[in-house]
Amino acid sequence: MLVLGAGPVGQTAALLLARWGLPVVMLDRRPARDLTGSKAICQQRDVLDVWAAVGCEAIAAEGLTWTTSRTYYRDRELFSARFGDPGRSPLPPFVNLSQARTEEILDERIAATPLIDTRWGHEVVHLTQDEYGVAVKCADGTVVRGSHAIACTGARGGAVREALGLGFDGESYDDRFLICDIRAELPGWESERRFYFDPEWNPGRQVLMHPCPGSVFRIDWQVPPDFDLEAEEASGMLDRRIRHIVGDQPYELVWRSVYRFHSRLADRMSVGRVLLAGDCAHLVAPFGARGLNSGVPDAENAAWKIAFVRHGWAPEALLATYHDERRAAALENLWVTGATMRFLVPRTPAERRRRQAILERAAVDPEGVTAVDSGRFAEPFRYTASPLTTRDGEFTGRAAAPGVILPDVPVSVPGRPEVSRLRHLTRDGVLVLLAGGCDRAAVTSALADAVSAPVQVTDIGESGALSDALGTRPHEVWVIRPDAHIAAILTNPTSADLTRAVLRALGHPTS
Structure with missing residues (x-):
């Protein structure tokens, strides 16, 4: 079995395949793991359950579960919500943990799994397949073969999609987002997620703040398309941005980056013996944490179906249902995040007027807060229309x-x-x-x-x-x-x- 890409989706796929008793070769273009930056931080309970199934219970144990969500408009708090009831499951409803730490825990488990062979510095540039398996060609000329492949090569997986003849249609948003991970002592904030609409210190745009373990806070600012991070740091503006939030408290800048949002979906999520998972198959805006929280279910869906076919428990036709089920899930995520982004980043005068009216109403009318959209949290997709489901x-x-x-x-x-x-x-x-x-x-x-x-x-x-x-x-x-x-x-x-x-x-x- 081949897994292309050693990010958290690829790591999960490899561990799940090995759990089903299948040997795995996992290829990644990078020379080694880069354990820096928060990146994807919020993982939903059912994703934690998948990781627990492969022996990575530490992700749930180390993660932080905040209990209060606060939403602000300009200089006032619109509403807050508390998440006090954990439900019947022993697992928390979600945790915040940096992607770097999540990858480290998954790597530790992979290192203890003899069936997984991880090969760094193997950039996939082409692949072919026939009735016997998949052959992957790497940039250094190496060819690696396997019976099936799960492509988890991320947003830069163009070589895989091109080899399969797949388009990746969608759109990219002009506005950029600045991320800063800071370490600071902010008593009371370690259990709160805060979302700011149009604050005076980031006028016309949004700011989101998440607590993470170890007194680290992740802050995302929406910034203009021409934002220059180096110039911001040199001028002292970055420090002033952070000071607007934390005040005079001392802080340590742990990591910073700038990114853009994309909404894209591959034409198909499976072609023969190759299944696309995670950002290689779909890109969504992160509000609602629907990126990694959909990539891990992709990996699980792909892994059990490949395993059942390999073990002779199911026909080859089972693999085709991967596309049916996970593309439907991706379409739902695109629809949900698209609605959120139209609210957060309105592109037309009508969208801007609608958002302004909703926020102004919410500031004076408690019933108006239900229309405020800062992201609908990820949840498992319902396979009610799947060909595998007996409907009633x-x-x-x-x-x-x-x-x-x-x-x-x-x-x-x-x-x-x-x-x-x-x-x-x-x-x-x-x-x-x-x-x-x-x-x-x-x-x-x-x-x-x-x-x-x-x-x-x-x-x-x-x-x-x-x-x-x-x-x-x-x-x-x-x-x-x-x-x-x-x-x-x-x-x-x-x-x-x-x-x-x-x-x-x-x-x-x-x-």
């Missing part, structure tokens, strides 16, 4: 339904002390959960090789707590995919009904 209109309005990710709750499994969360049970194959009244023997006879032994909900929960958390009903059988998404919920299924649902979840044609 009966589940309209239920929190858990076919296509939705399985809620994660504490469980206790007799004889398996290492299993403490429901998601632990989903990572070794297709999981079948039986609600009360189901015949375990009848269900077992319908299952394929890739399916784990069926689990009775009442055997792993306490006093009905698990049934309540999931919302199971009597005589239901739940089919759960290896990425924890619900493939089917069947009531009193016949053996044939269950067989069809399992085969559909594995990409087999069904009547």
